[in-house]
Amino acid sequence: MFMKFIGAAEGVTGSCTWLYHPASDTQLLVDCGLYQGTDHEVWLNHQPFEFDPKKIKYLLLTHAHIDHCGLIGKLVREGFKGKVYCTNATARVAEEMLLDGAGFSDSEYTKEDVRRIQWSPIDYSASEIAEQRRDFKWGKIFTLAPGLTLSPWRSSHVLGACGFSINWNDQGDKSTYADRSIFFSGDIGCQSSQNCYLPMMKKNHAPPPYTDFLVMESTYGSRVREDQYKSSENRIRALEQVIIDTKERGGTLVIPTFAFHRTQEILTDLFTIGLRWRNSCKGDLQCYLESPLSNRLNKVYGEELPRLLSSTRPQNLDRQYLRDDLTETTGIHPKNIGNLFDNLSNGKVATSGKLKVTPSDGGDKGNTQPRKKKTVTPMEILKEFDVVVVSGGMCDQGTITRYLSIVENKPRNTLLLTGYQAAGSKGRQLLESETEDVACTIEDLSSYYSGHADQAILLDYLFELSGRKEQDNSCHVFINHGESESKNVLREAIQHRAAEKRPNDRIVSEVSIGLKKWFDLSNSTYIDNSPVLTEPTVNDLTRELLELKSMLATQSREMIAIRELLEHLTKEEA
Ligand SMILES: [Zn+2]
Numbered sequence: 297m298f299m300k301f302i303g304a305a306e307g308v309t310g311s312c313t314w315l316y317h318p319a320s321d322t323q324l325l326v327d328c329g330l331y332q333g334t335d336h337e338v339w340l341n342h343q344p345f346e347f348d349p350k351k352i353k354y355l356l357l358t359h360a361h362i363d364h365c366g367l368i369g370k371l372v373r374e375g376f377k378g379k380v381y382c383t384n385a386t387a388r389v390a391e392e393m394l395l396d397g398a399g400f401s402d403s404e405y406t407k408e409d410v411r412r413i414q415w416s417p418i419d420y421s422a423s424e425i426a427e428q429r430r431d432f433k434w435g436k437i438f439t440l441a442p443g444l445t446l447s448p449w450r451s452s453h454v455l456g457a458c459g460f461s462i463n464w465n466d467q468g469d470k471s472t473y474a475d476r477s478i479f480f481s482g483d484i485g486c487q488s489s490q491n492c493y494l495p496m497m498k499k500n501h502a503p504p505p506y507t508d509f510l511v512m513e514s515t516y517g518s519r520v521r522e523d524q525y526k527s528s529e530n531r532i533r534a535l536e537q538v539i540i541d542t543k544e545r546g547g548t549l550v551i552p553t554f555a556f557h558r559t560q561e562i563l564t565d566l567f568t569i570g571l572r573w574r575n576s577c578k579g580d581l582q583c584y585l586e587s588p589l590s591n592r593l594n595k596v597y598g599e600e601l602p603r604l605l606s607s608t609r610p611q612n613l614d615r616q617y618l619r620d621d622l623t624e625t626t627g628i629h630p631k632n633i634g635n636l637f638d639n640l641s642n643g644k645v646a647t648s649g650k651l652k653v654t655p656s657d658g659g660d661k662g663n664t665q666p667r668k669k670k671t672v673t674p675m676e677i678l679k680e681f682d683v684v685v686v687s688g689g690m691c692d693q694g695t696i697t698r699y700l701s702i703v704e705n706k707p708r709n710t711l712l713l714t715g716y717q718a719a720g721s722k723g724r725q726l727l728e729s730e731t732e733d734v735a736c737t738i739e740d741l742s743s744y745y746s747g748h749a750d751q752a753i754l755l756d757y758l759f760e761l762s763g764r765k766e767q768d769n770s771c772h773v774f775i776n777h778g779e780s781e782s783k784n785v786l787r788e789a790i791q792h793r794a795a796e797k798r799p800n801d802r803i804v805s806e807v808s809i810g811l812k813k814w815f816d817l818s819n820s821t822y823i824d825n826s827p828v829l830t831e832p833t834v835n836d837l838t839r840e841l842l843e844l845k846s847m848l849a850t851q852s853r854e855m856i857a858i859r860e861l862l863e864h865l866t867k868e869e870a
């Protein structure tokens with residue numbers, strides 16, 4: 297088996313790893329994500345794939361964030377006809393995200409390409425609920441090819457997220473036990489067994505106890521989150537305080553947020569606050585949701601969260617995603633949370649205690665027109681509502697762009713950021729600029745909401761085998777999905793913990809940083825030449841031409857420099 301990191305190797309985004317199992321002649325990918333951030337990263341999205349999409353048999357998709365799924369449309373457009381293995385929730389969310397992305401002017405694929413994706417949900421699909429896949433449980437083995445299998449393991453990162461264990465033998469013989477294994481973590485959530493504090497996702501996630509290789513993300517590999525941010529109660533109180541302060545000033549709180557998962561987390565916290573206010577003297581809380589994509593995703597939350605609570609559910613799917621103590625921490629009955637999201641996605645008001653959330657549109661019905669008959673302007677919305685949740689987590693795109701100038705100008709208003717603000721984004725500028733330019737209050741609660749594990753949780757995730765079978769093999773760890781500093785600091789931290797040799801820890805023999813180079817997993821060594829035999833494709837030729845062009849450009853720059861130097865020397869001599 298051979299592996300090459302394609303994306304998320306030199307940064308955080310563009311997650312994609314290419315695997316080749318020669319014994320069964322199977323090529324597969326783990327994730328196929330969009331590069332985001334700098335101009336160079338965006339440029340990478342428009343370059344030819346390094347592999348031939350027609351030769352890829354499977355794509356294993358860990359979750360539906362765009363940096364993991366965003367290039368699937370392009371992959372299909374360029375000839376990929378294989379199955380996409382992922383959870384049902386991931387398939388449905390990713391499809392909506394990709395359809396939304398097809399609308400951008402620089403998109404490399406169309407909505408038609410997205411509709412041709414062959415989703416293959418590992419837990420169930422609409423027609424198969426509790427039938428063929430009734431026996432699904434995390435860790436279940438699926439056969440991909442002779443001597444090549446896969447098994448999914450849950451992650452607490454976002455709805456539908458999982459990691460994948462790929463097992464193989466080098467003979468490609470079905471009867472032979474797949475005796476080698478590599479695990480891909482995908483993004484690692486922060487809901488640990490010690491502390492489960494984010495609004496919805498359940499804890500308990502870990503890689504399989506046995507694995508020869510383990511690829512793990514390192515987004516926050518160099519950070520340790522302060523305890524104050526790892527608390528449901530602190531987060532809900534902080535949000536409540538921002539609402540109260542803004543209401544007292546007679547203003548409106550505007551929350552621009554990411555459509556997938558962060559919006560649903562914010563809504564869950566708002567539902568909680570509404571319930572807490574039920575028996576208080578505090579007035580009603582009127583909230584407006586104007587985010588067509590997130591309202592389409594609310595449909596998925598409305599179905600996925602309660603479906604698994606029905607009396608006919610397979611026992612082992614019990615609350616597959618939903619945290620078990622939801623009622624204790626939020627006051628919301630697990631059965632009701634689905635109804636709240638479902639109402640919104642059907643264009644209905646969702647009521648929770650004193651909170652009323654009015655959606656701007658009919659969500660999955662594709663009706664993106666304001667639900668009120670007359671056209672409503674942002675000005676009117678701000679007058680009528682206490683809280684407005686809009687799309688555009690970094691304030692550059694989405695419905696926030698309609699509101700921003702109006703919100704900014706009034707000191708009574710508050711703009712609340714709840715997610716990562718990339719360098720150069722409008723959100724980052726707002727956080728860093730002096731308040732003279734902007735009249736409204738800017739608040740930042742992103743430290744409470746981050747869905748990535750910090751260093752301490754990453755280490756526990758990797759090492760802890762508590763209660764599970766004692767391992768009999770050691771593990772080689774590859775680090776990806778992080779800035780250089782995060783990767784280096786995490787590598788040192790892993791080496792340090794491995795050297796402690798704690799009695800119940802996984803044995804880690806080696807820690808490497810994932811390189812964009814072929815690695816022979818069967819012989820544990822990097823190789824120089826590609827093990828995949830391919831005839832040159834149009835993509836290869838295009839890439840070679842591009843390389844040639846840049847070589848010529850470099851050479852001509854050097855020639856000019858030499859000529860200038862010669863002229864300079866000649867002048868000096870003269
Ligand atoms: Zn993610």
Ligand SMILES: [Zn+2]
Nearest residue numbers: 361363364483
């Ligand atoms: Zn990611």
